[in-house]
Amino acid sequence: MVEKARALQARPGRPVGHATRGTTAANRMRRVDRWLAQTHASLLASEESPLIVDLGFGASHVTPLELFRRMRVPAPLAEVVGLEIDPERVRRASAFAEPGLSFRVGGFEVPTERRPVAIRAFNVLRQYPESDVPAAWSAMTARLAPGGVLIEGTCDEIGRIATWAAVDVRGPQTLTIAVNPWRIGRPSDAAERLPKALIHRNVPGEGVYELFRAADRAWELAAGLGSFSPRQRWMATANALAADGWVLGPGNRDGRVLGGPQRFRLGEMTVPWERVAPSPS
Ligand SMILES: C[S@@+](CC[C@H](N)C(=O)[O-])C[C@H]1O[C@@H](n2cnc3c(N)ncnc32)[C@H](O)[C@@H]1O
Missing domain, CATH: 3.40.50.150 (Vaccinia Virus protein VP39)
Structure with a gap:
């Protein structure tokens, strides 16, 4: 472009x-x-x-x-x-x-x-x-x-x-990734649709690159659930990332529930901005 x-x-x-x-x-x-x-x-x-x-x-x-x-x-x-x-x-x-x-x-x-x-x-x-x-x-x-x-x-x-x-x-607070789990090969398919602030940062050393690596790994580990339901596979991926502190879980942030089963089942995961903030260039 x-x-x-x-x-x-x-x-x-x-x-x-x-x-x-x-x-x-x-x-x-x-x-x-x-x-x-x-x-x-x-x-x-x-x-x-x-x-x-x-x-x-x-x-x-x-x-x-x-x-x-x-x-x-x-x-x-x-x-x-x-x-x-x-x-x-x-x-x-x-x-x-x-x-x-x-x-x-x-x-x-x-x-x-x-x-x-x-x-x-x-x-x-x-x-x-x-x-x-x-x-x-x-x-x-x-x-x-x-x-x-x-x-x-x-x-x-x-x-x-x-x-x-x-x-x-105050500035950027969160990054949300929302997909149809039936229509993706892996979570990093979303990388080409990142907001402008991050799209050029999907490279080693940047938080968003590490996020997608962790997400793809968790997605692979959850492959067994895929034959059962891509939604279950996405939820397992998001749960694993929440356990590792990558994505927001069921607690609330600024009074909003942005993670946990209710959001994960919709194909979402929301990441605190500080985990993906671009490194100073
Ligand atoms: C690719 S379209 C997106 C349309 C719609 N938001 C969507 O996603 O389906 C981008 C539109 O944003 C408009 N645009 C670009 N810069 C803008 C600005 N600073 N303020 C308002 N509109 C702007 C363009 O003229 C264009 O019509």
């Missing part, structure tokens, strides 16, 4: 960032939306009408619409704003606006009237240089409501594999 070398700069009156390919697809965000709705239910309940932003929604209104429908389950008055830096995409999506769902032009400065409790930015930073990530994260998290979360990640075309960083005003 060709990365644009221009620096991320705020220019008065202009959205921060630049338009990129608008590739998207229905239902590819189901894993991250489920994670947000379930693990952050108390955040979504913290306001009567919480605002959630879908930043960089792409060539179709479909993923903001799905986000809106899904968030309305735990938060019946949730509002979703689809933000996109390409005005023509916003114009086309606006035909699908409805009460609680709107579309507007904007970038990493997140120009919404209210502060969002959550921002989902998927497959956006992937097309920026790695060096832009800290500034983009800071710009977006600076706009969050107190306790809010930025979910910045990547997935494949059909949402079979997704990974994301949960970032708040």
Whole structure:
């Protein structure tokens, strides 16, 4: 992928960032939306009408619409704003606006009237240089409501594999890997879908490389369960990694249950960011 070398700069009156390919697809965000709705239910309940932003929604209104429908389950008055830096995409999506769902032009400065409790930015930073990530994260998290979360990640075309960083005003907190265990060869298949902050770090000496080595080893050791059920094999892998302190287990972090059987059975594992944080370059 060709990365644009221009620096991320705020220019008065202009959205921060630049338009990129608008590739998207229905239902590819189901894993991250489920994670947000379930693990952050108390955040979504913290306001009567919480605002959630879908930043960089792409060539179709479909993923903001799905986000809106899904968030309305735990938060019946949730509002979703689809933000996109390409005005023509916003114009086309606006035909699908409805009460609680709107579309507007904007970038990493997140120009919404209210502060969002959550921002989902998927497959956006992937097309920026790695060096832009800290500034983009800071710009977006600076706009969050107190306790809010930025979910910045990547997935494949059909949402079979997704990974994301949960970032708040303190910085990145966790990395989540979510897969369909029936459709992977081994956990490290997710490496090519890592968020931009980590995708170039899957090399010896980096935490994320060691994570995938440990995960592939545990997956091999659990091979016997695979014939019974790939889900059982994933759960055994995640349990082994939790026992070794790689992934979060059933306890809670910041009041959220991000690991343990309830999450593992969905094909997830969540890793404390400090285990995978890139080494200083
Ligand atoms: C690959 S599409 C992803 C669409 C959708 N999020 C998905 O994952 O299916 C990336 C979109 O992000 C938009 N984009 C890139 N930088 C942006 C920024 N700084 N602010 C808002 N949108 C941006 C691009 O114009 C493009 O439409």
